[in-house]
Amino acid sequence: MKEHVLHSLYEAKAALDKLLSNASAIEAITLASDALIDVFRNGNRVFSCGNGGSMCDAMHFAEELSGRYRHDRQGLPAVAISDPGHISCVANDYGYEYVFSRYLESHARAGDCLVGISTSGRSENVLRAAQVAREMGMVVIGLTGRPASNLGQLADIEICTPGGAGFADRVQELHIKVIHILIELVERGLFPGNYEVPQR
DSSP: OHHHHHHHHHHHHHHHHHHHTOHHHHHHHHHHHHHHHHHHHTTOOEEEEOSTHHHHHHHHHHHHHHSOSSSOOOOOOEEESOOHHHHHHHHHHTOGGGHHHHHHHHHOOTTOEEEEEESSSOOHHHHHHHHHHHHHTOEEEEEESSTTOHHHHHOSEEEEOOOSSSSHHHHHHHHHHHHHHHHHHHHHHHOGGGOOOOOO
8 A cells, every 4th residue: 555655645745846837827826816916906705616526625725815825914805605505506597507507696896806716617507607707807717727728718827737647636736735825925925025036
């Protein structure tokens, strides 16, 4: 079993090394953080959504912004679309593909931001949310795991992090790293007094 442990860790390391060498992904993370900072500075809100593990990532992203990440500071208006009452109601009455878009129609407005998370980039309910968000004048950030995905094509900014192993778990491991970086960059941008200049 030790060999499997080591193989898994080396596989995860290879995926992270691949992301580190991906200049377009690094640039997209930077652009996404700038967009999030602008949204908050303008008094608007960020919504996040995804399915399964990606919903858990969407919830983690939102709670770290509205709650606390590394330092004490003002709470930021971030919401994960994860209310079971809403989701079960809309899924029952309209279909599961509408659970995220219907929430945006009810709560979002122009100038807000949607962070849509899908390892495949083709989750129908996330795609529909991205389409509605674009129609509403929101900024759309897509966090995906496959190049040239449908979600990437709908997004204003796509952060694509292929895991390299052919499984969603490696992609999700990279997604949570990206999410933590985005939160840190938002904190650095909005509350710079809490941070020192990073040393390399």
